[in-house]
Amino acid sequence: MTTATASHDNHDDHGHHGPAKGIMRWVLTTNHKDIGTMYLWFSLTMLFIGGTMALIIRSELFQPGMQLIEPEFFNQMTTMHGLIMVFGAIMPAFVGLANWMVPLMIGAPDMALPRMNNWSFWILPFAFGMLLFTLFTEAGAPNFGWTFYAPLSTTYAPSSVTYFIFGVHMMGISSIMGAINIIVTILNLRAPGMTLMKMPLFVWTWFITAYLLVAVMPVLAGVVTMMLMDIHYGTAFFDAAGGGDPVLFQHVFWFFGHPEVYIMILPAFGIVSQIIPTFARKPLFGYASMVYATSSIAFLSFIVWAHHMFTVGLPLQTELFFMYATMLIAIPTGVKVFNWVSTMFRGSMTFETPMLFALAFVVLFTIGGFSGLMLSIAPADFQYHDTYFVVAHFHYVLVPGALFGIIAGVYYWLPKWTGHYINENLGKFHFWMSFIGVNVTFFPMHFIGLAGMPRRIPDYALQFADFNAIATVGAFIFGFSQLIFLFVLIKTIRGGEKATDQVWEGAEGLEWTIPSPAPYHTFAEPPHVK
Amino acid sequence: MATSNYYVPESSYFPIVSSIGLFGMAAGAGGMMNHMSSGGQGFGFPHLVFTAGTLLLAFVFFQWFAKVITESRGGMYSPQMDKSFRWGMSWFIFSEVMFFVAFFGVLLYVRQWAGPWLDGQGDKGSSHMLWPDFDYSWPMFNNPGGADYPGPNAVIDPWHIPLLNTVLLMTSSVTLTIAHHALRAMHRGRTIFWLGATVVLGAIFVYYQILEYIEAYTELGLTLDSGIYGSTFFMLTGFHGLHVTIGAFILFIMWIRICKGHFTPEQHFGFEAAAWYWHFVDMVWVGLFLFVYIL
Numbered sequence: 153m154t155t156a157t158a159s160h161d162n163h164d165d166h167g168h169h170g171p172a173k174g175i176m177r178w179v180l181t182t183n184h185k186d187i188g189t190m191y192l193w194f195s196l197t198m199l200f201i202g203g204t205m206a207l208i209i210r211s212e213l214f215q216p217g218m219q220l221i222e223p224e225f226f227n228q229m230t231t232m233h234g235l236i237m238v239f240g241a242i243m244p245a246f247v248g249l250a251n252w253m254v255p256l257m258i259g260a261p262d263m264a265l266p267r268m269n270n271w272s273f274w275i276l277p278f279a280f281g282m283l284l285f286t287l288f289t290e291a292g293a294p295n296f297g298w299t300f301y302a303p304l305s306t307t308y309a310p311s312s313v314t315y316f317i318f319g320v321h322m323m324g325i326s327s328i329m330g331a332i333n334i335i336v337t338i339l340n341l342r343a344p345g346m347t348l349m350k351m352p353l354f355v356w357t358w359f360i361t362a363y364l365l366v367a368v369m370p371v372l373a374g375v376v377t378m379m380l381m382d383i384h385y386g387t388a389f390f391d392a393a394g395g396g397d398p399v400l401f402q403h404v405f406w407f408f409g410h411p412e413v414y415i416m417i418l419p420a421f422g423i424v425s426q427i428i429p430t431f432a433r434k435p436l437f438g439y440a441s442m443v444y445a446t447s448s449i450a451f452l453s454f455i456v457w458a459h460h461m462f463t464v465g466l467p468l469q470t471e472l473f474f475m476y477a478t479m480l481i482a483i484p485t486g487v488k489v490f491n492w493v494s495t496m497f498r499g500s501m502t503f504e505t506p507m508l509f510a511l512a513f514v515v516l517f518t519i520g521g522f523s524g525l526m527l528s529i530a531p532a533d534f535q536y537h538d539t540y541f542v543v544a545h546f547h548y549v550l551v552p553g554a555l556f557g558i559i560a561g562v563y564y565w566l567p568k569w570t571g572h573y574i575n576e577n578l579g580k581f582h583f584w585m586s587f588i589g590v591n592v593t594f595f596p597m598h599f600i601g602l603a604g605m606p607r608r609i610p611d612y613a614l615q616f617a618d619f620n621a622i623a624t625v626g627a628f629i630f631g632f633s634q635l636i637f638l639f640v641l642i643k644t645i646r647g648g649e650k651a652t653d654q655v656w657e658g659a660e661g662l663e664w665t666i667p668s669p670a671p672y673h674t675f676a677e678p679p680h681v682k
Numbered sequence: 683m684a685t686s687n688y689y690v691p692e693s694s695y696f697p698i699v700s701s702i703g704l705f706g707m708a709a710g711a712g713g714m715m716n717h718m719s720s721g722g723q724g725f726g727f728p729h730l731v732f733t734a735g736t737l738l739l740a741f742v743f744f745q746w747f748a749k750v751i752t753e754s755r756g757g758m759y760s761p762q763m764d765k766s767f768r769w770g771m772s773w774f775i776f777s778e779v780m781f782f783v784a785f786f787g788v789l790l791y792v793r794q795w796a797g798p799w800l801d802g803q804g805d806k807g808s809s810h811m812l813w814p815d816f817d818y819s820w821p822m823f824n825n826p827g828g829a830d831y832p833g834p835n836a837v838i839d840p841w842h843i844p845l846l847n848t849v850l851l852m853t854s855s856v857t858l859t860i861a862h863h864a865l866r867a868m869h870r871g872r873t874i875f876w877l878g879a880t881v882v883l884g885a886i887f888v889y890y891q892i893l894e895y896i897e898a899y900t901e902l903g904l905t906l907d908s909g910i911y912g913s914t915f916f917m918l919t920g921f922h923g924l925h926v927t928i929g930a931f932i933l934f935i936m937w938i939r940i941c942k943g944h945f946t947p948e949q950h951f952g953f954e955a956a957a958w959y960w961h962f963v964d965m966v967w968v969g970l971f972l973f974v975y976i977l
């Protein structure tokens with residue numbers, strides 16, 4: 153891949169000074185590293201809030217029968233858990249990593265539009281503050297599921313839906329600005345010699361993710377705007393009595409929603425593609441095919457949305473088209489998995505914490521991919537749809553997929569950020585607890601799903617009791633293991649073995665040519681890439 | 683590819699204050715709408731929050747853009763920075779295109795599938811059982827659940843105001859291009875004239891659009907509540923009208939800047955960005971004229 157001549161010299165940062173002091177440093181900053189850090193802490197906070205909600209859900213589901221909470225509150229928990237994890241934890245974490253790493257990887261002095269960058273971040277705490285605040289109002293928080301299908305989210309919605317809609321608008325504005333910033337940085341701020349096909353894969357996958365974001369976040373804005381009009385201004389978009397159609401909601405939502413799930417996985421593909429070559433001490437197998445596979449996944453993600461709607465009543469040809477189109481996605485996805493495995497084949501592998509998470513990613517994400525393939529078979533989906541099998545599928549791609557990707561990335565780059573190695577024993581402890589927790593939680597969901605347990609219901613029939621109890625135990629193991637993560641993070645920030653500039657023996661790329669910790673300003677003079 | 687002096691601004695209070703302003707607008711608007719829909723009247727706390735948020739955002743934006751202009755005129759931006767702005771604006775317009783694509787898609791879906799199905803035609807014609815008396819036609823004068831959604835008596839005649847508006851916008855595209863050529867040729871007077879003409883044409887467009895809405899509401903019974911025809915009609919033309927208003931406002935700012943002598947024949951990205959935006963809004967109108975009014 154890329155090699156850099158060490159023309160860069162960080163003492164050369166004249167004209168710039170270090171960070172300001174105190175809280176205002178963070179509030180007013182235009183520095184991509186500060187902003188990246190804020191995104192990551194924000195995301196971790198949301199992970200814990202959303203995680204608490206998940207544990208409330210699992211506690212209620214520990215035994216059949218109504219145990220702890222009212223069904224109404226249960227619905228609020230599933231809804232808020234989904235929204236917070238998707239929009240508050242996963243997406244901002246990726247944007248945070250992009251902020252930190254994209255400029256370092258392409259040899260740019262900062263993001264292309266630094267003030268807008270900070271604005272993208274600061275919108276988020278306000279948006280989520282508003283969303284969370286609805287929990288404490290009389291009407292209660294949104295309760296219609298993270299997919300907010302009409303008419304549950306229109307005719308039958310609590311009044312907090314209005315704040316939800318404006319919250320989504322704010323997140324959308326933030327995402328679009330963040331994505332535009334990343335695209336422009338990649339297109340315009342690459343160091344001389346860094347051609348597109350020399351870019352690290354994390355940069356490539358983020359480039360394509362950002363494109364998806366700019367393409368579909370406006371569609372999300374459109375669909376919530378139509379809800380708003382239906383609720384408050386008497387329009388009939390999603391009401392058949394006025395000539396509209398509730399199914400129309402699902403079409404527009406999933407036209408956003410399916411690309412959105414790829415927005416949550418492509419950057420993780422990129423992270424894993426950085427980590428595996430480092431710890432296998434071999435260049436990535438099939439770099440170009442990775443780029444093409446990512447691009448075709450992005451393209452296909454626009455023409456598969458109705459696989460979420462197989463049971464809603466679609467014409468037969470439509471079902472068939474979306475079934476086959478969905479299955480096509482398995483091809484580029486398979487190419488990726490094949491490339492990762494081939495990269496490791498005959499490599500001199502070591503298993504530091506980031507590599508463990510990356511390996512778990514490859515294995516467990518593939519399980520999620522396979523269950524996805526099962527779901528994509530339209531006639532079979534009539535059985536699986538809206539059961540715990542779907543819950544198992546998307547948690548396998550999102551937790552040991554997207555989230556493990558993020559955690560792997562954090563462990564991989566943390567020494568570069570803080571100048572300290574993590575305590576490997578603690579990191580491995582975190583890994584194994586998470587690995588066990590995640591599988592104990594989500595694997596049994598395949599079984600209860602296939603046996604017919606519906607999702608999003610606070611009570612269930614007796615025969616599902618054992619697996620539900622196991623899943624709840626797993627969820628608590630997983631949830632509390634993330635406190636180890638927090639502990640490792642704080643410990644590494646405060647001290648630890650000093651990291652070298654290259655950090656990992658097999659690491660290659662511009663980000664490993666600068667000192668650890670990375671100075672406040674890097675690449676004021678662009679490096680030359682051969 | 684990077685050159686060595688890419689401008690990275692110092693820390694700035696614009697982003698945080700803009701976020702507070704945006705939050706005020708969003709929370710205020712949410713409160714206002716809930717207030718309205720629960721039968722509330724008058725100017726309450728949410729209205730105050732909304733107004734304060736909007737004013738704050740407008741104020742910061744003014745400062746923010748003023749700062750960018752000062753920096754640009756102070757020669758702090760390299761050609762590379764100029765490119766960042768160009769890419770940024772292009773992708774922003776792409777996001778706007780996708781926003782409209784969503785609404786055009788809705789129109790297509792309703793006319794091509796949802797409507798005929800409700801009438802018993804096609805693959806999902808079984809939905810006819812909901813309202814056996816319903817006959818599909820477009821424009822939809824009779825909605826399936828008639829009582830809740832009284833249909834319009836008539837719809838806008840495309841060959842009067844909409845045709846006029848088409849001519850207005852197309853002409854404004856031409857005048858804008860003439861202004862651009864004049865700017866490149868350093869004819870300030872002519873630039874001011876033709877750009878001014880563009881803004882005036884945009885304003886007249888908006889004026890006629892308002893007249894059309896008044897006619898729709900008072901004479902045709904075509905309103906937001908008149909079923910899916912009214913919903914799509916007002917959504918598409920409404921958001922387009924909003925964009926024309928914003929576009930004309932931006933062009934007006936450019937007009938002021940040109941009067942102040944801000945641009946040079948080589949460097950006038952602010953103007954070009956406004957022009958791109960205007961042409962985008964024009965193209966959307968062509969789509970509207972075809973698919974909303976004529977067909």
Ligand code: HEM
Nearest residue numbers: 413416417459460521524525527528537538542546549550
């Ligand atoms: C191999 C590729 C994949 C295939 C073939 C696939 C297929 C499917 C299908 C058919 C469904 C609908 C199931 C139903 O509701 O009955 C589904 C649901 C879902 N998938 Fe996937 N999927 C794939 C990968 C992914 C990835 C990578 C993610 C995210 C990172 C993801 C996230 C989701 C989510 C969140 C849902 C459920 C949405 C909901 O109803 O709440 N999937 N998938």
Ligand SMILES: [Cu+2]
Nearest residue numbers: 410413459460
């Ligand atoms: Cu999907």
